[in-house]
Amino acid sequence: MSAVTFRRVGGEPQARRAVRPGGAGMSPVMLRVLTLAAVVLGWEVLARLYLQDSLFLAGPVAIVQAIPGTLSDPAVREALAITAGEFLLAFAIATIAGVLFGALLGATRRAFAPSRNLLQMAFSLPQVALYPLFVLWLGFGFSSKVVFGITHGIFPVLLGTMAATKMVDPNLVTSVRAMGGGRRTILRKVVLPSILPEVVSSLRVAAALTLLGVLLAELMVSVGGVGAMLHSLSSSFAPARLYALIATVCAAAIAVNLVLGFFERRLSRWRP
Amino acid sequence: MLKNENSPEGRQPTTESEARIFVEDLEVAYATPSGSRVHAVVDFSLDIRRGEFLTLIGPSGCGKTSILKAVGGLITPDGGDVRIGDTIVTGPVPDQVAYVFQDFALFPWRTALGNVEVALELKKVPKAERRERAREALATVGLADAADRHPHELSGGMKQRVAVARALVSNCDVLLLDEPFGALDEQTRLVLGTELLRILESLGKTIIFVTHNLQEAVYLSDRVVAMSARPARIKEIIEVDIPRPRSPDIMVSEAFTEIQRHLFSLLYEESALAMNQP
Ligand SMILES: Nc1ncnc2c1ncn2[C@@H]1O[C@H](COP(=O)(O)OP(=O)(O)O)[C@@H](O)[C@H]1O
Ligand SMILES: [Mg+2]
Numbered sequence: 251m252s253a254v255t256f257r258r259v260g261g262e263p264q265a266r267r268a269v270r271p272g273g274a275g276m277s278p279v280m281l282r283v284l285t286l287a288a289v290v291l292g293w294e295v296l297a298r299l300y301l302q303d304s305l306f307l308a309g310p311v312a313i314v315q316a317i318p319g320t321l322s323d324p325a326v327r328e329a330l331a332i333t334a335g336e337f338l339l340a341f342a343i344a345t346i347a348g349v350l351f352g353a354l355l356g357a358t359r360r361a362f363a364p365s366r367n368l369l370q371m372a373f374s375l376p377q378v379a380l381y382p383l384f385v386l387w388l389g390f391g392f393s394s395k396v397v398f399g400i401t402h403g404i405f406p407v408l409l410g411t412m413a414a415t416k417m418v419d420p421n422l423v424t425s426v427r428a429m430g431g432g433r434r435t436i437l438r439k440v441v442l443p444s445i446l447p448e449v450v451s452s453l454r455v456a457a458a459l460t461l462l463g464v465l466l467a468e469l470m471v472s473v474g475g476v477g478a479m480l481h482s483l484s485s486s487f488a489p490a491r492l493y494a495l496i497a498t499v500c501a502a503a504i505a506v507n508l509v510l511g512f513f514e515r516r517l518s519r520w521r522p
Numbered sequence: 523m524l525k526n527e528n529s530p531e532g533r534q535p536t537t538e539s540e541a542r543i544f545v546e547d548l549e550v551a552y553a554t555p556s557g558s559r560v561h562a563v564v565d566f567s568l569d570i571r572r573g574e575f576l577t578l579i580g581p582s583g584c585g586k587t588s589i590l591k592a593v594g595g596l597i598t599p600d601g602g603d604v605r606i607g608d609t610i611v612t613g614p615v616p617d618q619v620a621y622v623f624q625d626f627a628l629f630p631w632r633t634a635l636g637n638v639e640v641a642l643e644l645k646k647v648p649k650a651e652r653r654e655r656a657r658e659a660l661a662t663v664g665l666a667d668a669a670d671r672h673p674h675e676l677s678g679g680m681k682q683r684v685a686v687a688r689a690l691v692s693n694c695d696v697l698l699l700d701e702p703f704g705a706l707d708e709q710t711r712l713v714l715g716t717e718l719l720r721i722l723e724s725l726g727k728t729i730i731f732v733t734h735n736l737q738e739a740v741y742l743s744d745r746v747v748a749m750s751a752r753p754a755r756i757k758e759i760i761e762v763d764i765p766r767p768r769s770p771d772i773m774v775s776e777a778f779t780e781i782q783r784h785l786f787s788l789l790y791e792e793s794a795l796a797m798n799q800p
Pocket of ligand 1: 552553554561562581582583584585586587588589752
């Protein structure tokens with residue numbers, strides 16, 4: 251129908267049609283779902299045709315079938331609990347410390363540029379290479395894993411909070427002062443609401459990186475937690491179980507991301 | 523914060539009891555990045571009458587904002603003092619002084635109503651009363667229907683009116699308006715100026731208004747203070763003897779254009795001077 255209208259306007263419709271992605275009037279969400287479905291289906295077909303009783307790969311159906319069994323295994327549950335505990339603690343500390351120090355550095359004009367440069371440099375380092383030092387100082391257990399999670403997660407929070415705090419409108423601060431607000435009021439009514447959307451968006455990145463840090467530590471030292479279990483499963487020739495655990499971890503990470511994304515959207519509704 | 527001043531050599535009631543704000547030998551200086559100090563205001567003295575509409579006009583960067591901030595207690599003067607009534611200003615005076623800033627300083631995450639309410643929130647006014655008074659203030663500036671919109675859904679002129687409503691809602695006697703129309707286009711500015719005047723003429727507040735615009739200055743004011751280039755000094759004070767209430771057609775009257783022309787010649791020199799300042 252619309253094609254008829256387009257043709258009337260002359261040369262323009264050609265160009266317009268050319269830039270439309272996907273064609274065939276498909277919505278982006280639909281496209282994504284279909285792509286995913288195609289990949290899963292292809293994988294299942296390949297698994298059925300060529301990978302019967304493979305020691306390294308499993309099809310989607312086998313993986314899904316293995317999830318309940320895997321999750322009811324007490325050893326797996328314990329590993330999940332350990333990792334979840336480490337992750338939550340590391341994420342909480344990265345969030346609190348990152349927001350506090352980030353706001354402080356962002357509000358201090360002279361400290362801003364030097365500290366940002368330093369943090370960006372530190373952020374770019376491959377921390378994995380430094381992990382032996384963490385173990386040396388903190389041992390193999392809980393604390394080295396948590397600290398490794400923190401050092402992965404804290405950088406985006408620090409940098410995001412710093413940038414957001416620097417962007418706080420000074421006129422708004424002056425205005426609140428004129429209305430009789432002191433430091434605490436300014437913090438509560440101006441600084442916090444201004445930086446919140448940015449902070450939550452940095453938390454999405456931080457959550458992923460914190461989990462990465464914790465899992466990396468567990469994979470490397472293999473003492474407790476999901477990482478260690480993945481490590482041992484990877485050499486146990488039980489692919490469905492391995493993939494089921496991986497799928498669980500991925501689902502948890504996606505859930506955290508979705509929740510934070512929800513808050514981020516809610517908190518930035520006032521933005522144009 | 524106002525400090526009571528009970529000095530025996532206080533102001534003589536006969537000549538100055540009508541005055542509301544006294545600025546005496548005000549001096550404001552800022553530190554430059556190179557470490558030296560630049561004076562924005564030097565030896566500035568001025569008495570503002572109760573209920574007067576006084577305009578400061580002068581080249582950009584001459585120190586007008588600094589004077590307003592000193593009057594409202596937002597900066598501490600490097601010399602001299604400001605009194606409101608018989609008390610010396612030593613810090614913000616939210617019970618007596620309300621501001622409208624050039625860029626409106628609205629909270630982007632609050633609705634128009636929330637932006638007006640915030641002035642009362644800081645004064646611990648109970649929620650129901652706050653709502654009520656904020657709605658009234660918005661109605662006064664003709665924005666009753668926009669109460670639930672956020673600033674990004676408002677035009678420049680509407681944002682400006684929200685800022686005015688916020689300044690009016692706390693019932694302060696003194697209004698400090700720092701280029702409140704500065705961010706608006708010429709037509710909006712004219713309409714809002716007229717509207718503002720209508721509102722303010724009925725309220726009898728004491729007002730210090732800062733602008734670049736000659737026409738606006740003459741139209742709104744009882745007195746216009748023409749300022750020199752930085753550091754801000756008074757070049758001349760012009761009484762605008764045009765009766766109130768005023769309507770826009772006075773802008774083409776002989777008296778009006780005469781004052782405007784006089785102001786122009788005063789400011790032309792100073793603006794040329796100011797342009798060559800670093
Ligand atoms: N916070 C500040 N730090 C340094 N210099 C300032 C500051 N505020 C104002 N100034 C300087 O003081 C002078 C007067 O500024 P201001 O009072 O804002 O002038 P106006 O409002 O007339 O444009 C300007 O030259 C400006 O650069
Ligand atoms: Mg100014």
